[in-house]
Amino acid sequence: MEDLLQDEYVIFKHIHANWLRRFEGAGGKLFLTNQRLIFVPHSLNIQTEWVQMELWGMSKIEKHQTWGIIPNGIKITMDSGEVVKFIVWNRSKIIREVICAKRTDDIILN
Template sequence: MNNGDHVVLRAMANLWRGAESVGGRLTLTDQHLSFRAHALNLQTAPLDIPVGQIVGTRKYRNMGFVPNGLAVLTRDGVEYRFVVRKRDRWIERLAELTS
């Protein structure tokens, strides 16, 4: 994330990295979707996805039944799975930025 980015949304979230649900903060700016893990997680590497690399989003049910999953698909075929409240708002904002 760059200092010139304009923050659109920010929330506490989890990012699935293998079997670990990494807790942290998800931030959407006009240029990036970024995730920063809490220091207490095993996997703490930051994630920065340029908005221009995002080709789609979809909803999923976390743990098979909790309707709070947000999947983000990138141009290179990677799908990142987040757990975040108000996922519809995230999907709407991402659609606005990627259209």
């Protein structure tokens, strides 16, 4: 993972996830800090670029069903309208942690 920003700390790390991007589910790991959610793909994927989302830019995070039937995903909608989807285990806990970190970040920023 890249260097942390000033006043940034890790809340959880190494959460196994798949980033649903176009026709590939890129495998990797999620990291949650008090400022960002970061996905770092495994080097064996075709698409190996990282994705990071600032918590302050998230307008919505919710449960998502893969292929419309498998209850194993999360969907994040950014203020820009961009939608990012991940397949994860224990999605309720991850969603709670992101919401809690976002609230803390909002309190610090305001």
